Each structure stands twice: as C-alpha cells, then as structure tokens.
Amino acid sequence: MNTAKLALEDGSIFTGESFGAQGEVDGEVVFNTAMTGYQEILTDPSYRGQIVTMTYPEIGNYGVNSIDVEHAKPSLSGFIVREVSRIYSNYRAEGDLGAYLQKHNVIALAGIDTRSLVRRIREMGAMRGVISTTDLDDASLVAKAKSAPGLVGRDLVREVMSKETVSWDERLDDWSAAEIKGPHDAGVGNHVVCMDFGMKWNIPRHFASRGNKVTIVPGDTSAEDVLRLEANGVFLSNGPGDPEPLEYAHKTINELIGKVPVFGICLGHQLLSLACGAKTFKLKFGHRGVNQPVLDLTTGKVEITTQNHGFAVEEESLPDELEITHRNLNDDTIAGVRHRGEAAFGVQYHPEAASGPHDSGYLFERFQDLMKSPVS
Structure with missing residues (x-):
C-alpha cells in the first residue's frame, strides 16, 4: 500500500x-x-x-x-x-x-x-x-x-444511463429466486418499460421474477417513444445527483401520467414529484444505508429500508394532486407519494433492497395490481 x-x-x-x-x-x-x-x-x-x-x-x-x-x-x-x-x-x-x-x-x-x-x-x-x-x-x-464541482445543477444521469433500448433477460440465481416472491417465468406477463436514469439491476430482476417482460430505455426517451412500446406500466429508476436539471425527464413523465401506470424509486420518485409541480432540495448529508426507518402512513407499519439519496421532495411545494404516503422517521422528510387521481406513485427508498432488507417488497406487488387495471 x-x-x-x-x-x-x-x-x-x-x-x-x-x-x-x-x-x-x-x-x-x-x-x-x-x-x-x-x-x-x-x-x-x-x-x-x-x-x-x-x-x-x-x-x-x-x-x-x-x-x-x-x-x-x-x-x-x-x-x-x-x-x-x-x-x-x-x-x-x-x-x-x-x-x-x-x-x-x-x-x-x-x-x-x-x-x-x-x-x-x-x-x-x-x-x-x-x-x-x-x-x-x-x-x-x-x-x-x-x-471541485458539486452535485447541484449537474446532469449526472447522462453519464450512467443506458445508451439504447434493450430487453432484460437475465435469469435469477437460486438465492435471489428464494428471496423474491412470485413466479419466475420472465416475459409471460405484463410489459414493464423501465426508464433508466442509472438503474440498479436488482430492480429489473424483481420485475422479471414476477413474470413480466422488461424493456429498458434510456432516461431521455420521449413519452411518444415509450408509449410506442405498448407498456402495461412504466418504471422510473434510481440515479445520481440533482433531479431538477433533468427537464427532459420532467416533461416525459408529465406526459405519461394518466396514460399508463407509473412507479418511481429514489430519483424516479423525485422526478415524478417534479413532473407534478413539486420542488426538491439538497439534504445536509443525505440518507445512505440499509437501516433507515420509514412509516407507511396508509397502514401505520414501520419498514426498515435501504436508502441512498442526497436530495428530497420539498413538502411545502407539494401540489394538491400528490398525497404523502410514507415518511422517513429519522428526519420526517417525505419518503413516498401517490397521485390522487391517476395510477402513479413513488418512494424515496429502495424496495429492491440489494443486499437487504426486504420489508418493502410489497410495493412491487402494488405496481403489479395497477398494471392489471386499465388506465382510462
């Protein structure tokens, strides 16, 4: 050394x-x-x-x-x-x-x-x-x-997102299959289009494990091109840095809401909120770890979650169309929202949780249920 x-x-x-x-x-x-x-x-x-x-x-x-x-x-x-x-x-x-x-x-x-x-x-x-x-x-x-440059105002997503549209076809190993509940015949169910802003691979593993066909598109893909893929649901992935400069994503997500069920994780949750008119702010030192407590306001249950973010949705700016569903119990920041009138929701934490914990896997089932109900 x-x-x-x-x-x-x-x-x-x-x-x-x-x-x-x-x-x-x-x-x-x-x-x-x-x-x-x-x-x-x-x-x-x-x-x-x-x-x-x-x-x-x-x-x-x-x-x-x-x-x-x-x-x-x-x-x-x-x-x-x-x-x-x-x-x-x-x-x-x-x-x-x-x-x-x-x-x-x-x-x-x-x-x-x-x-x-x-x-x-x-x-x-x-x-x-x-x-x-x-x-x-x-x-x-x-x-x-x-x-050195900071994170605020920088578009780091373009440095890590996929460059082309691809199909996810990875087979689960035995350990993952045991941890993730549901059928493991990928590609025979709904079609999930994942907008990749720097997506962790355990997310498409979860979708595939539930029998879904999974297509990954770059995060700057237009709403028109996403809808052309005839998705049953659109997923907004995690990713790095400041969500506010990603105006191309705000526009696309705004145009997708109401046309297809939408589910966002971490950066995807922030982008969903921005697309609906909210603002975000930079946390003092962020939330990063596998031991972060979150309260589900709809059930009263506490989840131990994996988190990795330095920005959060500003509660004072939240539009009426978004309802808070989860809160971080360490600092009371917003940890989840859902649209009051459309099939769209997001969480600030990571329910795919590699390497754990697995308290929040139910959110993937919630998205599965939304994809079964056609959007008007």
Missing part, C-alpha cells in the same frame, strides 16, 4: 493508505451506514460523482463476486474505509476487494479515522473532497477540493 490523502473543502486532511487504483479523484464525500453490501454499493450508479465512506470499520472480509453487482462496473468517484480486510472468506467469493477496485480504476483509501470523518460530515454537511496518491501537499489538495 502507498500513502494517500483525503482533503476536504473545509481544510481537513486525512492521511492513510491506498488499496485501490493509483491517481487522484474529486467528488462529494458522503457516508453509508451499511454493515454489509459493499459490492452493491460500489456498483450502484446513484453514487456517480461521490466519494463513499463506509462507517462499518472492516470492509472486504467476504470478497467480491460476479453475481452481486448492481451494474456492469463501479460508477462512484472513490471509496474510503477504516480497515480493509487482509483476507476474504466466503463460498461465493471470486476475488478480493482491492484487486477488484484496481481492475475498475477506483481510487480507495484505508487507515483513516472514519468516525472523525463521518462526524465532520454530519456536523458540516456533505463536502467536496479529493483523494490522491500522487499529490500529497496539503495546501494543494485543499485548493483542489474547493474548486
């Missing part, structure tokens, strides 16, 4: 060791509270433009494999851990974390006090930062952090 440094825009410096690729990268420094699922986090396109810090102290102990990925390759800017495991042990493991990061050119930092870093982010908010193995001058790194 070589010496590496993290510099934040507030002047903080953290010195540790590099265990991934060599070089330098900037991004918004955030933290994730999950104890497991680091490979799913690494390959989640929603982390584009961000440097992710894991709060759990030891990462890498069960290695990596080719099954648990959520996209073809990592999209995040950098990765930070307290300690990287020197060995890995799991019957499904195909390699170690450090080699995986080197292969995909991800710069990673270990050996720093992640508790101190996370506390600073919680107090000050998510900050721009730089990880470097090549420039170890503190003043230079802080200057680079201060000049």
